[in-house]
Structures are given as C-alpha cells and as structure tokens.
Amino acid sequence: MKQFLAIASVMVAAVACKEKQHGAFVVSGQIAHAPVANGKIYLQELSNSNPAPVILDSGSLKGNGTFELRAMGKEEGLYQLVLEKGPGLLFINDGNHIKVKFDVANFRKPDIEGSDATTALYNFFEKYRTRDSAIAGTFAEIDSLRNKPHSDSVVNVLQEKGTRQLKQLNETLAEFIKQTPSPASASFVLGLGRQSMREEELIPLINQTADRFKDHKELAQLKSMVTRPATATPQEAEQPYALQNQQAPDFTMNDINGKPVSLSSFKGKYVLVDFWASWCPPCRAENPNVVTAYNKFKNKNFTILGVSLDSDKAAWQQAIAKDNLTWTHVSDLKKWESDIVKTYQFDGIPFNVLIDPSGKIIASSLREADLEKKLAEVLK
Numbered sequence: 001m002k003q004f005l006a007i008a009s010v011m012v013a014a015v016a017c018k019e020k021q022h023g024a025f026v027v028s029g030q031i032a033h034a035p036v037a038n039g040k041i042y043l044q045e046l047s048n049s050n051p052a053p054v055i056l057d058s059g060s061l062k063g064n065g066t067f068e069l070r071a072m073g074k075e076e077g078l079y080q081l082v083l084e085k086g087p088g089l090l091f092i093n094d095g096n097h098i099k100v101k102f103d104v105a106n107f108r109k110p111d112i113e114g115s116d117a118t119t120a121l122y123n124f125f126e127k128y129r130t131r132d133s134a135i136a137g138t139f140a141e142i143d144s145l146r147n148k149p150h151s152d153s154v155v156n157v158l159q160e161k162g163t164r165q166l167k168q169l170n171e172t173l174a175e176f177i178k179q180t181p182s183p184a185s186a187s188f189v190l191g192l193g194r195q196s197m198r199e200e201e202l203i204p205l206i207n208q209t210a211d212r213f214k215d216h217k218e219l220a221q222l223k224s225m226v227t228r229p230a231t232a233t234p235q236e237a238e239q240p241y242a243l244q245n246q247q248a249p250d251f252t253m254n255d256i257n258g259k260p261v262s263l264s265s266f267k268g269k270y271v272l273v274d275f276w277a278s279w280c281p282p283c284r285a286e287n288p289n290v291v292t293a294y295n296k297f298k299n300k301n302f303t304i305l306g307v308s309l310d311s312d313k314a315a316w317q318q319a320i321a322k323d324n325l326t327w328t329h330v331s332d333l334k335k336w337e338s339d340i341v342k343t344y345q346f347d348g349i350p351f352n353v354l355i356d357p358s359g360k361i362i363a364s365s366l367r368e369a370d371l372e373k374k375l376a377e378v379l380k
Contacts, residue, residue, distance in 0.1 A: 023072060023073065024070065024071075024072050024096070025070070025071060025072075025073055025093045025095070025096050025097065025098065026068060026069070026070050026096065026097045026098070027043060027068075027069050027070075027071075027079075027081065027091065027097075027098045027099075027100060028066070028067060028068040028069070028097070028098075028099055028100070029066070029067060029099050029100030029101050029102075030064065030065045030066045030067075030100075030101050031061060031065040031066075031067070031083065031101075031102060031103075031104065032065055032101075032102070032103040032104065032105075033103055033104040033105050034061055034065055034083055034084075034086060034104055035083065035084070035085045035086040035104065036083070036084045036085050036086070037061075037063075038060055038061055038062070038063065039060065039061055039083060039084035039085065039086070040058055040059070040060055040061075040083075040084040041058065041059055041060070041061055041067050041069070041081060041082070041083055041084070042055050042057075042058045042081070042082045043055070043056050043057040043058065043069040043070075043071055043079060043080075043081060044056065044079060044080050044081075044082055044088075045071070045073075045077060045078075045079055046077070046078045046079065046080060046090075047077070047218065053080065053082075056069075056071035056072075056079075057069040057070055057071050061083075069081075071093075073093045074217075075183075075215075075216060075217060075218070076092060076093060076094050076117070076182065076183055076184045076216070077092070077093060077184050077218065078090060078091075078092060078184045078187065078188050079091055079092070079093060081100065083104070086104055087104065087107050089102060089107060089110055090118070090121070090188075091112065091115055091118045092115055092117040092118045092121065092182060092184045092185060093115070093184075094115050094116060094117040094118075094182060094184070095114035095115045095116075096114075097114050098112070098113070098114040098115045098118070099112070099113040099114055100112055100113075108122075108125070109122070110122065116182075117180075117181075117182035117184065117185050120180065120182070120185065121182075121185050121188070121189075124176050124185075124189070127172055128169070128172060128173070128192070131165065131168055131169040131172055132169060134165050135162060135165045135166060135169060135281050138158055138161055138162040138165060139162060139281070139284055141158055142155055142158045142159065142162070143322045143323075145158070155288075159285065159288065162281070162285055163285060166196060166281050166282065166285065169196055169281075170193070170196055170197050170201060173189055173192060173193045173196070173197070174193075174201075174205060176189055177189050177190060177193070177205060177209055178205075178208075178209075183209075183213035183216040183218070183219055184216075184218070186209045186213070186219065187209075187216075187218050187219050187222060190202070190205065190206055190209065190222065193205065194336075194347070194348055195279065195280055195281075196280070196281055196282060197282075197348070198282065198348070199347070199348045199365075202348060206219075206222055206223055207223055210222060210223035211223075241345075241353070241361070241364040241365070242345045243344065243345060243353070243361050243364075244361055244362075244363075244364065245360060245361065245362070246360065246361055247359050247360055247361075248263060248273070248353065248355045248359055248360070248361050249263075249343050249344070250262060250263050250264045251263055251339075251340055251343065253307065253330035253331060253332050253340075254330060254331070254332070255328060255329060255330050256313075256316070256317050256320065256329055261305075261328060261330050263305065263355075264359070266303060266305060266355075267357070267358075267359055268301075268357050269301050269302060269303055269357055270300075270301060270302040270303075270354065270355065270356060270357060270375075270378060270379060271302075271303055271304070271305055271354075271355045272290075272293075272302075272303075272304045272305070272352055272353075272354050272355075272366070272371075273304075273305050273307060273344075273352060273353050273355065274290060274304055274305070274306045274307065274350070274352045275307050275308075275309065275340070275344070275346060275349050275350065275351045275352060276306060276307075276308060276309070276349055276350050277308050277309040277310050277316075277335070277349060278308070278310050278312070278315045278316050278318065278319035279310065279315065280309075280349050280350065282349070282350055283349055283350040284319070284323065286350045286367060286368070287323040287325060288323075289367070289368055289369075289371060289372075290304065290325075290371065291323070291324055291325065291326075292372070293371050293372045293375055294326070294327060296372065296375075297375045297376075297379050298327075300379040301357070301379070302375065302379055303327055303328070304327040304328070305327065305328050305329075305330065306320070306325060306327060306328065306329040306330070307329075307330055307331065307340060308329060308330070308331035308333075309331070309334075309335050309336060309338060309341070309349060310331055310333060310335065311333050311334065311335045312333075313331075313333055316329075316331060316333070350367070351364070351365060352364065352365065352366055352371075354366060354374060354375075354378075356378070362378070
C-alpha cells in the first residue's frame, strides 16, 4: 500500500505473458443453491471511471445451475458475476476461459480455474477479513465501555491496540499491492486502502503501482486523481490545501432527522467541517480526539459540522451515538459519489477543514494533537 527490484522483473515478465490473453474471454461454471431457479446471471465490468457497473452479457442458469457468458476486455480488469436476487462474485480476466463453481450458501470461497489473479485475490481476502474483523472487535469492545465509570484507562489501551491492528491491516494491503503481478488486483486493493490508509501512505503507493503497470489505463486514471507525486520533496509534500485561504464552498445536506442544514447557517463561528464515515476505522479512531477538542472549545464561538460519507443511514446514526458525537451531522448517503468530495477536493478520510467566522478556510487535515493546538491558537 519492496525485494522490489527483484520482484518487479518477475512481475513484468508475468504480465507480458498475460497480455496476449486480453480481448475476448469466456466465463462459465455452475452455481449451487441459486436464489432463483433458472434465474438470470449478469456479467458486469467494474471501472474507476464509471461508478455504475456496465453489463457486458447476461443469460439464464440452466436446470443444473450451469451458465456460460462472453465478453471483450480491452485490458486486464475487474469483473463480477451477479445472480438474480443473489450475491456478486468478483473475478479478473487474466485468462481466456475462466471456470467458476460456487455455492451461494458459501460464496466467499469459490472454486476458480483459469485465473491465477482471481485465486490470489480470494486468498488475500481471507487474510484481509481476519485483520478487519479483529479491528471491528476492538472497536466493539471500546463502544461497550463508553460512558462506564473508571473505564478510561481500559479504553486507552484498547485504542492503542486498535491503532496497532490498523497498522497491520495497512501493511497487509501494501504487501499485496507491491507483490501482485496483476494490475487489476492492485487497483482493487488500492480501493480498499482508501478506507483505512492515511493519504501520505496511499498516494505514493498509487503512484508507484501505476508506474509499475505503465500501460494499464485504470491505474493511470487512479494516479491522475491524486495531486501529490510519489517522489515529492518534503517541501512539495507539504504544499497547501487547494482551497486554503479561500471562501468555503457552501453546501446543504440533510441531518439525521432529514432536515436540510447549510454550511452558511454557521457563519459567524469557527466551524470544523469533519468528513468521516461509520465504516472508516481511522475515522473512528480519531473521533475521541475530536470529541475532546469539541468539549474544550465549544463555548468559545466554535462548533463542528460532521459530514458523513456513509450510505447506510442506520450505521451512520449508530456510530454518532456510540462515539458520543454531539454536534450537528449531515450526509447525502452517497458515500464517495457525493458531490462534496469533488467540491472540497479530498480523496481520503478522515479529513477536515477549519473555517473562520468570515467563512474562509484557514486550516485543513488537523489530526490528533494538531487539532487542539490550532484551536487553542485561534480561539484565544
């Protein structure tokens, strides 16, 4: 998310061998326990440039659950099979004929032939889920202790544990990305990295991966979305946020009760616009710091407006309650498809901007002790 030079030469050779197979491909197989007998099955292409999957072919399952679909792939990419009223199954077209067998009752462990990249990706998923579940368990423990007397020391220990687990998760992501010979796998796992990695970890990894697979258009597009080069000097790495010292763009979203709230309604106060999500472990780990800062400065013409990149309203509301986030919260429940992402020009969360009473952005990306330090500076 290196052995790098030695591995890279092997990877390049492997990719070169696979390139001849790009073009027409067939995916066939058998599905057990399909939710709809003789139901439809769709072959879809997934792309960074198009959030909505594109249907390339479709058909109906035969009586014994077998199927065969065909498509044309311009390069190695990520695809999925989607059953009528059922789950989807990811695969990569690094072979001309990919054979799939899976049981809907246990669809996380499909039997794949003809795609080494897909097999490796599912093996990675097992390791990823193990680490991700451990983090979720730690946060559940923290949530169960909140507001209980004399629990602060235990919560602090658990938060440190969660931080270590998150680091291990990100190391697992980075290791896979750097070693996989599959550009499509790397692109997909970089997407997972956006949920847990800090920007300073993720951006160089995106650039390095795109440079390694120079002819892969999806990775090139992903690289074009980031503004900081992987080889940035310390001075370049600290270049100011694009909207620094500009008027904060106004926006309106619904709060947890469905009532529209506009940023402009807070004019005259210092406002921290905090971009986060219930599903984002680094955001949840940062929330105690934000709560501390809010409680310390809320009576000094300061407030927070939480903007969530959630899609599940219930999960969003539960996270607000569990983390004791007592300020105003809004969301359009569009996750990364929200217009606010482009408007405020960020590509990772947690992210925030501090706005002064005139509506000007005076700071951004305030994390941990930096947040309280900046607030103490301006709220004298």
